[in-house]
Amino acid sequence: MTTTAAPQEVKYIGKPGEVSFAKGLEGVIVAESVKSYVDGIAGRLIYHGIPIEVLAEKSTFEETAFLLLYDKLPTEDELDVYKMRLRQYREIPDEVYDFISRAGRRYNFHPMSVLRTAISMLAAFDDSAEEDTMIAHEREAIKLTSRIATVVAAIGRARKGLPPVHPRPDLSHAANFLYMLFGEEPDPFYARVMDVILILHADHECNASTFTVRAITSTLSDMYSAVVGGIAALKGPLHGGANEEVMHMLHEIGEVENAEAWVLRALARKKKIPGFGHRVYKTYDPRAHILKQYALEVTRRAGTEKWLRMAEVIERVMIERLGQKGIQPNVDFYSGIVMASMGIETALFTPIFAVGRIAGWVAHALEQRKDNRIYRPRFFYVGPEHMEYIPIEERG
Incomplete structure (x- = not known):
């Protein structure tokens, strides 16, 4: 394995907007791994x-x-x-x-x-x-x-x-x-x-x-x-807590006939719809496909088909409105419905x-x-480079 150290001459101090960087480390590769791989384009x-x-x-x-x-x-x-x-x-x-x-x-x-x-x-x-x-x-x-x-x-x-x-x-x-x-x-x-x-x-x-x-x-x-x-x-809530938010949303919507109007109002207010979108996936999350199939039988057994029908309406509206932007269902969208139908507390x-x-x-x-090396990224410092220290009794 080869790693490339940052050049020593790189200056990590400057003004906002002076350099480009991957905010949130998006797309930055930090290590080699043989464990799992997400192909976000092909799903x-x-x-x-x-x-x-x-x-x-x-x-x-x-x-x-x-x-x-x-x-x-x-x-x-x-x-x-x-x-x-x-x-x-x-x-x-x-x-x-x-x-x-x-x-x-x-x-x-x-x-x-x-x-x-x-x-x-x-x-x-x-x-x-x-x-x-x-x-x-x-x-x-x-x-x-x-x-x-x-x-x-x-x-x-x-x-x-x-x-x-x-x-x-x-x-x-x-x-x-x-x-x-x-x-x-x-x-x-x-x-x-x-x-x-x-x-x-x-x-x-x-x-x-x-x-x-x-x-x-x-x-x-x-x-x-x-x-x-x-x-x-x-x-x-931006990581593991999203599945809880899906059930909170369904309870707020209440009935299948309310689902489409609720989503449209939420989108008009620029509200994020839980269970949709992913930092990597730009198509349907394959895990959501699998859980949707299980949701058919689980909700039938539990008598909670209403949740699944609401979810299907929400999915249709979201894909019609935002699917072309890569906003598709992720694993959280159906996992909450499946677990709630099994009697598991949100x-x-x-x-x-x-x-x-x-x-x-x-x-x-x-x-x-x-193959360890301690993680030590850098920040681009955009604060003052020189600031006078004023004794506390002299500070206004």
Whole structure:
């Protein structure tokens, strides 16, 4: 791998507008990666060469997480060992359960704030959290992939004043998550839907939270710290929180016959429509295509077809008005409808996003360590170059 350092003669000080730069790092390549690739023009997403459509149809979250972590599809024996390791790490300390219960019952915390703190707490109960070897980092990656599901399920129950449901070793990762969340073994169809949701969210190239994870890892900080940073970035409404906004929008619209007029009014006011547009995709997000198909059956079973019909009206109007500008549905548009129809509280949508994205976060953290260089970009300074210091008693 070759990297090019910025020339020493570059001047990083000047006046606004004097130099051009990629605001928000748009289009800037910061590293090489073999994990995933987004083709925003063709609307493709691949994980290590495999199209997301194939993984959603044929794979499982466990196999997909293995693919991202080890850069290959597992053999049967390898997958069995990986699943066994995930199962053995599912349980979390009583102290973490206690914190989640208190936070959910007594404070109006955002679930992502509770998740962020709970993952940080897990580090305090992990004797190997500070061990700086690749074996230890791999072990922490698998622990975090497993335990974040337990934490999120416990948060969901605490918000309803319910005690946690402890994990079962005989269920798949997705089925066990639903079991811990609802307290009963899920219907196989819903377990498969959750499996697909986690696969679709597992990685997405250099998004804001993955960039954060890699930037923290580049300092050689521990895996828990990197993941906590990823959670903090994902919490933002411009990243992971958009799926919640979709459901808020549907509830505000209320009825199918209101949808078209609501969207037109919103567009006239230059209001952003949640679930549409993407920094990279300039066509239909392939993950949205997949979730839309699942939404047909999920809403039929749940009796929530109204949400899907509203979404279809919104999609039609948005594509007619803004499709030529590359404003198309993204994964958030249908994921919220699917999860809400499964009985999942809106506030849990972003934490569940994290349950899937953890697979990509930890895979990128290990990849960063293999060819590490600390992230150190520059700002173009546009403040004063010389300013006199005036003693405080002389300042007007």
